[in-house]
Amino acid sequence: MDFGWSKDEGSFRQRVRDFLDEHWTNADDTSTEGQQRGRNFEKVLADNGWLTMAWPEQYGGQGASHVEQMIYKEEAALHAAPTGGGGVSLVGPTLQIHGTEEQKKEHLPKIANAEVLWCQGYSEPGSGSDLASLQIRAVRDGDDFIINGQKIWTSGAQRADWIHVLKRTEPDAPKHRGISYFMVRMDTPGITVQPIEQMHGARGFNETFFEDARVPARNIIGEENRGWYVATTTLDFERSGVQRAAGVQRSFARLLGFANEPDSAGRGQRVADGALNRHTLSETAIEIEVGRYLGYRVAWMQSRGLVPNYESSMSKAYNSELSQRNARRGISLLGLHGTLRPQSDHSVMDGQYCQLYMSTVSATIAAGTSEIQRNVIATRGLGLPRG
Ligand SMILES: Cc1cc2nc3c(=O)[nH]c(=O)nc-3n(C[C@H](O)[C@H](O)[C@H](O)COP(=O)(O)OP(=O)(O)OC[C@H]3O[C@@H](n4cnc5c(N)ncnc54)[C@H](O)[C@@H]3O)c2cc1C
Structure with missing residues (x-):
């Protein structure tokens, strides 16, 4: 079996690579100015x-x-270049499946033009893995809903223009059936971010x-009180992607x-002696290959109109754990100097592996813990009964 790329795909990859090499010079700058760049x-x-x-x-x-989109995303991750955030990877794809025509016309072009930033409001202080137990309330008032409650771990909320957020709209229904999926402007009076x-x-x-x-x-995506089923689509998109494996590949290439x-x-x-x-280095190289192919499988399924589900969880669980193994191995190979932060005069590799660790x-934990991914694989992938 040949896992190689077609000639067109190969030349497209080269075009993206050349472009990023020439124009993107800001990798690894996590300062506020770097984020703005x-x-x-x-x-x-x-x-x-x-x-x-x-x-x-x-x-x-x-x-x-x-497949081309995946090649682009992989190259972007290899260059630590931006990929458009949650608008591009979560809200946009979800709207294309569950949104009304009016919602698609309003939101998708703005996301495609990088005009708006989105954040994701799912987790609450008492609801993470058991997301369907969420408590924040949205109560109908004419053509509107009034929202009261709290979300937590909202990545990028301080910069976002919009939030896609799950609210309880029917408190008496079974927990999965009383949730609606809203799009809310972050400058709405009554929203504060800490x-x-x-x-x-x-x-x-x-x-x-x-x-x-x-x-x-x-602003509800899908049907009122049926938001849980829309959210599972978003979660599948969140767990898929080759970026995780490519991120490991990038830091490993530097170690090499x-x-x-x-x-x-x-x-x-x-580091190379003994x-x-x-x-240890060879082991990581093998695992990166495995991680990449798990990511490619998800993109291949999408290219055939299939909806990856437990396959996304496999890719997410494997590659997120690989990122930790790579960091642990790197820091141990680099020795005590490897544990020093970038600011130290004695750090090695500018403290990159310390930061990575x-x-x-x-x-x-992000995008669903490894235990939750394994629960998905066990039930939806292996057909095992719920524990
Ligand atoms: C970097 C990062 C970014 C994040 N960004 C966002 C964001 O933008 N928006 C957002 O809404 N959330 C975000 N989160 C939150 C994330 O989705 C939750 O942290 C995650 O779902 C776990 O929930 P929890 O922290 O409440 O842990 P808990 O659910 O309390 O889990 C605690 C432990 O119990 C285990 N556990 C729980 N239930 C089971 C089970 N059924 N079977 C086996 N083990 C179980 C878990 O695996 C974990 O080890 C982010 C988290 C991180 C780390």
């Missing part, structure tokens, strides 16, 4: 039609194949509070570069 570059990518190339043309896409600081210094996510926030009923490049203190050479170290802790 990433936003500006998204506009450049949108102008080139790459952010949403597999979307239909009438909604701002190019009608390209899912950033949460992470252990590696970033302020990636937030608490989001709603106090008598008013949202029009026409360091091992192959003798520095005056001989630290790189020590059978055990070489086997801390930032990947969350990889097996």
Whole structure:
């Protein structure tokens, strides 16, 4: 079996690679200014039609194949370039399946043009893995709903223009059947955002509070009280994608570069020395290949109009755990210097593996924990009864 790319796909990949090599110079800058430069570059990518190339043309896409879109996303992740965030990867695809024509016309072109930023309001302080137990209320008032309650871990809420958010609209129904899926403007009066600081210094996510926030009923995606079934579509999109494996590939390539490049203190050479170290590096190389193919499978299914489900969970569980193994192995190969932060004069590889070690802790929690992914694989993939 040949897993290679067609000639056209190969030359498309080269075109994306050349473009990013030439124009994207801001990788790994997580400062506020760096994030703004990433936003500006998204506009450049949108102008080139790459952010949403597999979307239909009438909604701002190019009608390209899912495989081309995947190649673009993989290259973007290999370059640590922006990919358009939750609008491109979550809300847009969900609207294409469950949205009304009016909603698609209103939102999809703005996402495709990188005009708006979206965040995701699912988790609550008491509802994470058991998401359907969520408590935040939306109560009908004429043509609107009035929202009261709290969300947590809302990534990027401090910069977002819109939030896609699950609310309880029928408290007396069984928990999965009383939820509706809303799109809400973040500048709606009554919404406030409180950033949460992470252990590696970033302020990636937030608490989001709603106090008598008013949202029009026409902003519900899908049917009222049937939002749970729309949300599972979004979750499948969130768990799919080759970016996770490509992210590991990127940091691993740097570690290899360091091992192959003798520095005056001989630290790189020590990484490459000894059978055990070489086997550890080889193990990661094998696992990256496995992770990539799990991601490719999801894109291949999408390109054939199939809806990946447990396949997305396999890719997500494997690649998020791989990101942690790679970080652990890297830091152990680099020795004590590898545990130092970028600011230290004695850090190796600018402290990248120290940062990676801390930032990947969350990889097996975000977008559903590894246990939840395995529950999905067990029930929907293997057909086992619910535990
Ligand atoms: C970096 C990051 C970004 C995030 N961004 C967002 C965001 O933008 N929007 C948003 O809404 N949420 C976001 N989240 C929240 C994320 O979705 C939740 O943290 C996640 O779903 C787990 O929920 P929890 O933290 O409440 O843990 P809990 O659900 O309390 O789980 C605690 C532990 O119990 C285990 N567990 C729970 N239930 C089961 C079960 N049935 N079987 C086996 N084990 C189980 C879990 O695996 C976990 O180990 C983000 C999280 C992270 C880390």
